[in-house]
Amino acid sequence: MTDHFDLLISNGTCMTPAGRQETDIGILDGKFAAFGDLTGAEADEIIDAKGLHVLPGVIDSQVHFRDPGFPEKEDLESGTRAAIAGGVTAIFEMPNTDPATTNETEFQAKMTRAAGRAWCDYAFFIGATLANVDHLAGYERAPGCTGVKIFMGSSTGGLLVADDATLTAVLAAGRRRCAVHAEDELRLRQRKKIADEAGSAHGHPEWRDVETALSATRRLLSIAHSTGREVHVLHVTTQEEMELLARHRHLATVEVTPQHLTLVAPDCYDKLGARAQMNPPIRDARHRDALWRAVDQGLVDVVGSDHAPHTLAEKTASYPNTPSGMPGVQTLVPVMLTHVAAGKLTLERFVDLTATGPARIYGVAGKGRLSLGYDADLTIVDLKAERTITDDRMHSKCGWTPFDGMAVTGWPMATVIRGIPVMRDDEILGEAQGKTVRFQDTLRGEIDFEL
Ligand code: DOR
Numbered sequence: 001m002t003d004h005f006d007l008l009i010s011n012g013t014c015m016t017p018a019g020r021q022e023t024d025i026g027i028l029d030g031k032f033a034a035f036g037d038l039t040g041a042e043a044d045e046i047i048d049a050k051g052l053h054v055l056p057g058v059i060d061s062q063v064h065f066r067d068p069g070f071p072e073k074e075d076l077e078s079g080t081r082a083a084i085a086g087g088v089t090a091i092f093e094m095p096n097t098d099p100a101t102t103n104e105t106e107f108q109a110k111m112t113r114a115a116g117r118a119w120c121d122y123a124f125f126i127g128a129t130l131a132n133v134d135h136l137a138g139y140e141r142a143p144g145c146t147g148v149k150i151f152m153g154s155s156t157g158g159l160l161v162a163d164d165a166t167l168t169a170v171l172a173a174g175r176r177r178c179a180v181h182a183e184d185e186l187r188l189r190q191r192k193k194i195a196d197e198a199g200s201a202h203g204h205p206e207w208r209d210v211e212t213a214l215s216a217t218r219r220l221l222s223i224a225h226s227t228g229r230e231v232h233v234l235h236v237t238t239q240e241e242m243e244l245l246a247r248h249r250h251l252a253t254v255e256v257t258p259q260h261l262t263l264v265a266p267d268c269y270d271k272l273g274a275r276a277q278m279n280p281p282i283r284d285a286r287h288r289d290a291l292w293r294a295v296d297q298g299l300v301d302v303v304g305s306d307h308a309p310h311t312l313a314e315k316t317a318s319y320p321n322t323p324s325g326m327p328g329v330q331t332l333v334p335v336m337l338t339h340v341a342a343g344k345l346t347l348e349r350f351v352d353l354t355a356t357g358p359a360r361i362y363g364v365a366g367k368g369r370l371s372l373g374y375d376a377d378l379t380i381v382d383l384k385a386e387r388t389i390t391d392d393r394m395h396s397k398c399g400w401t402p403f404d405g406m407a408v409t410g411w412p413m414a415t416v417i418r419g420i421p422v423m424r425d426d427e428i429l430g431e432a433q434g435k436t437v438r439f440q441d442t443l444r445g446e447i448d449f450e451l
Contacts, residue, residue, distance in 0.1 A: 003038075003040065003041045003042060004041070004042045004043065005026040005027055005028050005033060005034070005038075005041060005042070005043040005044070006027055006028055006029070006030075006043065006044050006045070006419050007026075007027040007043055007044065007045050007046075007047065007376070007416070007419050007420075007421070008024060008025070008026055008027070008038060008041060008043035008045070008046045008047070009024065009025040009027070009046075009047050009049050009054055009378065009380070009416075010024045010038065010046055010047070010048055010049065010050075011024070011048055011049055011050040012024075012025070012049025012050070012052050012053065012054035012380065013049075013052070013053045013054065014035070014053075014054040014370055015053065015054065015055045015056065015347065015348065015351045015370065016035070016369075016370045016371075017369055017370070017371060019348070020347075020348075021035075023035045023036055023037070024036065024037060024038035024039075024041075025038075025054065025370070025376075025378075026038050026041060026043070027376040027416075027419040028419075029419070030375060030376055030418035030419040030420075031366075031372075031373055031374065031375060031376055031418075031419070032370060032371060032372055032373065032374050032375075032376050033372070034372075035370070035372070045421070047380070047414060047416075047421065047424075049380055049414075051382065051384075052380050052381060052382050052413055052414075053347065053380070053381050053382075053383055054370070054378055054380050055347075055350075055351050055354075055355065055370075055378065055379045055380070055381060056351060056355035056356070056367075056368055056369050056370050056374075056377065056378070056379070057088075057089025057090065057355060057367065057368075057375075057377025057378055057379050057415070057416070057417065058087055058088045058089060058332065058333055058354040058355060058379045059088070059089065059090045059091075059092070059354065059355055059358040059359065059364070059367065059368065059437075060083060060088045060090070060091045060092070060304055060305050060307070060329050060332060060354075060358075061091075061092045061146075061255070061302055061304045061358040061361075061362065062092065062094065062179070062234055062235070062255065062257075062304030062305065062306050062307075063079060063083075063091045063092070063093050063094065063304075063305060063306070063307040063329050064093070064094045064096060064097075064156065064306070064307060064308045064309070064325065065079035065093055065097070065307075065309075066097060066098075066309065067079070067097060067110075067113055068097050068098060068099065068109070068110075068113070069097045069098030069099070070098065072397065073309050073310065073311060073397055073398055074309040074396060074397050074398065075113075075117075075397070076093075076110075076113055076114045076117050076118050076122075077117040077118070077119070077432065078395060078396060078397045079091070079093075079307070079309075079329065079396065080114075080117075080118040080119040080120045080122065080432070080434055081119045081395045081428060081432075082307075082327070082329050082330040082394065082395035082396045083119065083120045083329045083330065084119045084120050084415045084417070084422045084423045084428065085330050085393075085395045085412075085415075085423055085426065085428065086329060086330035086331060086332060086333050086334070086412060087333040087379040087380075087381065087412025087415050087423070088120060088329055088330075088332065088333070088379070088415070089120055089121060089367075089377040089378070089379060089415060089416070089417045090120055090121035090122065090123075090367065090377065090417075090437050091120055091121075091122050091123075091329065092122070092123050092124070092125065092146040092358070092362070092437070093110075093122060093123075093124050093125065094125050094127075094149055095124065095125045095126055095127030095149050095159065096127065096151070096155070096156055096157030096158075096159050097110070097157070098157065100127050100129075100157055100158065100159050101124060101125070101126055101127055102126065102127045102128075102129050102131070102132050102159070103132060103135070103139075104135075104139065104142070107124065107126060107139065107142060107144075107145065110124050111124070111144050111436070114434065114436075116432060117432050117434075118432055118434030119422060119428070119432045119433075119434055120415075120417060120422070120434045121367075121375075121377070121417060121418075121434050121435050121436065121437050122144075122434055122435075122436060122437065123144050123145060123146040123436060123437040123439075124144060124145060124146065125145070125146050125147060125148065125149035125179060126139045126140060126142075126145055126147070126148055126149070127148075127149050127151070127159045128148050128149065128150045128159075128161050128170040128178075129159065129160075129161070130161070130166050130169075133166065133169045133170055133173055134173070136148050136170060136173045136174050137173045137174035137175070140174045140175075140176045141174075141441075141442045142442075143436060143438070143442065144436035144437070145439075146176075146179075146362055146437070146439070147174075147176035147177060147178060147179060147362060148170065148174060148176065148178045148179070149178070149179045149180075149181075150167070150170060150178055150179070150180045150181065151181045152167065152180060152181060152182050152183060152184065152185060152216045152219075152220065153181065153182075153183030153184060153185045153188050153208075153212070153216060153279070154185060154188065155181060155183075155279040155324060155325075156279075156308065156310075156323055156324060156325055160185060162185035162186065164219060164223060167219070167220070167223050168223050168226070168227060171223050171224060171227040171229040171231070172227045172229070174229075175229075175441070176362070176363070176439075176441070177230040177231060177232050177253065177361055177362060177363075178229060178230070178231050178232065179231075179232045179234055180220055180231050180232065180233055180234060181234050181235070181279070181280075182213060182216035182217045182220050182233055182234070182236075182241075182280075183208060183212050183213055183216050183279060183280055184211075184212050184213075184215045184216040184219070187211065187212045187215060188207070188208065188212060191207055191209070191212070192207065194206050194207040195207040195319070195320040196320060198319060198320070199319070200269065200273065200274075200319050201269045201273055201274040201276060201277045201319045201322065202265075202266055202269045202270075203319065203320075204269070204277050204281045204319070204320075204324075205265055205281040205282065205283050205284075207320075208279060208280055208281050210238045210240055210283075210287075212280075213236075213237055213238050213240075213241055213280050214238060214240045214241055214244070217233060217236075217241045217244060217245070218244065220233065220252075221244065221245075221248050221251060221252060224248075224251045224252065225248075225251060229251075230251060230252070230253070231251060231252050231253075232252070232253045232254075232255065232301075232302075232361055232362075233245060233252055233253070233254055233255065234255045234304070234306070235255055235256065235257050235260065235280055235304075235306050236254050236255065236256055236291070236294075236300075237256075237260050237280045237281065237282075237283055237287060237291070238283065238287050238290070239286060239287050239289075239290030242254075242290050242291070242293075242294045242299060245299065246294075246297075246299055249299075253301040253302065253361045254294065254299055254300050254301050254302070255300070255301065255302045255303070255304050256291050256294070256295065256300050256302075256303060257303065257304060257305060257306045257328065258303060258305060258328060258331065258332050258335040258336055259278065259282060259306070259326060259328060259402060260282060260283075260287075260288065260291055261288065261291055261292060261295070261303075261336075261339065261344075262335055262339075262403075263276060263282045263402065264282065264283075264284060264285050264288050265281070265282050265283055265284045266284070268282050268402075269282075272402055273315070273316075273319075274315045274316070274317070274319050274322035275312075275315050275326060275400070275402055276326070276402060277315075277319070277322055277323075277324050277325075277326075278306070278308065278324045278325050278326055279324040279325070292344060295344075295345055295349070295353070296345070300353065301353070301357045301360070301361055302353055302354075302357040302358050302361060303332065303336060303350075303353040303354055303357075304332075304358070305328030305329045305331070305332040306325070306326075306328060307327050307328045307329035307396075308324070308325025308326060308327065308328075309325070309326075309327045309396050309397065309398035310322075310323040310324075310325055310326075310398060311398055311399075312398070312399070312400055326401075326402045327394065327396045327398055327400070327401055327402075328401075328402075329396070330393075330394055330395060330396065330401070331389055331401055331403050332354070333354075333379065333381065333410075333411075333412045334387065334389060334408040334410055334411050334412065335389075335403060335406070335408065336350055336353075336354070336410075337350070337381060337383060337408070337409065337410025337411070338406075338408040338409050338410055340383065340410060341383065341409035341410050342409075347383070354379075355367075355368045355369065355379075356368050356369060362439065363439050363440040363441055364437055364438070364439060364440070365437075365438040365439055365440045365443055366438065367437065375417075375418050376416060376418055376419040377416065377417055377418065378414070378415070378416040379412055379414075379415060380412070380413050380414040380415075380416070381410060381411065381412050381413060382410070382411050382413050383409070383410050384409065384410075385409070385410065385411035385413070386407065386408070386409055387407075387408055387411050388405065388406065388407050388408070389401060389403040389404060389405070389406045389408055390404055390405065391404045393426075413425060417433070417434070418435070420433060
């Protein structure tokens with residue numbers, strides 16, 4: 001065994017597949033090369049993680065940047081910088097940019113924009129439309145593609161697969177697990193008057209009500225069953241959907257967001273107005289409690305931030321002319337660690353939801369666990385650190401967070417990507433060196449091989 005490493009993480013408490021272990025970690029050529037007592041080993045660089053917990057790098061599997069389209073709100077540079085500042089080592093970005101990522105040209109353009117500008121590793125979703133359905137099976141296998149994203153209800157941007165016939169065609173094309181925004185477009189249109197007459201964002205969960213989400217998830221599961229396609233239901237918000245999803249786990253995996261676990265109606269709308277407006281909406285305590293039960297019972301596979309930056313100017317228009325979505329890639333880790341500190345979930349469960357889970361459901365190659373030969377991606381956290389989340393700490397170009405003023409316990413102290421420390425003590429280090437995330441079913445031709 002070598003006793004010279006590029007990077008040595010010493011004295012930390014590491015969240016390994018075998019549980020919490022006091023172990024050093026030796027990193028060579030961007031991979032985990034040794035675990036154990038590495039006293040006496042040499043390294044180009046050492047991070048003393050005494051008193052800290054060393055987690056597999058957090059993968060935020062749902063972010064929306066605005067590049068191309070509105071780079072002044074968020075571009076791939078600022079969005080990924082916010083990610084590493086918040087302890088996130090890889091992001092999967094959604095296709096509702098402008099133009100939307102729905103064909104090879106736009107997909108490759110996004111890959112080009114990311115090269116040399118992304119601070120963390122990345123992959124991009126391709127958006128499903130009626131027009132591209134015949135090409136999706138090919139598109140989803142492109143290097144750097146996470147898979148297909150379906151919007152069953154309109155949200156930011158124009159992507160939409162509203163009817164069952166198109167949804168069936170999309171789910172019948174390709175193999176990867178499809179990521180789905182499940183809100184029923186027809187019902188949204190029928191009920192739009194509720195939003196128009198609401199006068200404030202308090203009306204948002206009334207317009208986009210429980211049935212709007214539930215009926216879409218019901219239709220989705222039925223078509224997933226008939227086509228035999230696995231689906232990932234993004235940002236689940238209702239007790240009723242959780243009860244339904246629990247009966248169809250062979251078909252569906254489940255995401256919740258930190259904001260749906262943390263904010264609650266009507267308080268969030270009293271306090272934040274349209275800044276708390278997102279799709280699907282933040283709901284009342286009955287639903288928030290059900291989401292926590294689903295986390296507890298293993299029903300939730302993934303926590304993703306649904307980072308969706310809009311400017312404060314846009315958010316101060318009058319509802320419903322205000323856009324939906326809130327930033328979150330930088331606050332996912334401290335907000336969820338604060339729930340760990342409060343005993344709402346264990347650190348093991350946090351790792352499952354933010355690293356193992358995203359890697360498992362999308363078939364990520366070589367990421368998501370502290371394991372020999374895996375990419376050396378680390379989120380190093382201080383579980384006891386007390387900080388206050390504030391707008392001015394945010395790297396996102398939108399410059400605000402719904403958690404402004406929140407006292408948190410637990411903070412990312414360092415972010416390491418493929419053995420390269422890219423953030424320490426809130427400072428961004430070096431240059432943007434993000435690479436594409438690779439997927440197990442499309443590795444052929446993508447890797448160097450040497451026995
Ligand atoms: O609230 C949301 N905002 N939900 C989405 O599905 C899209 C997102 C955005 O891109 O703004």
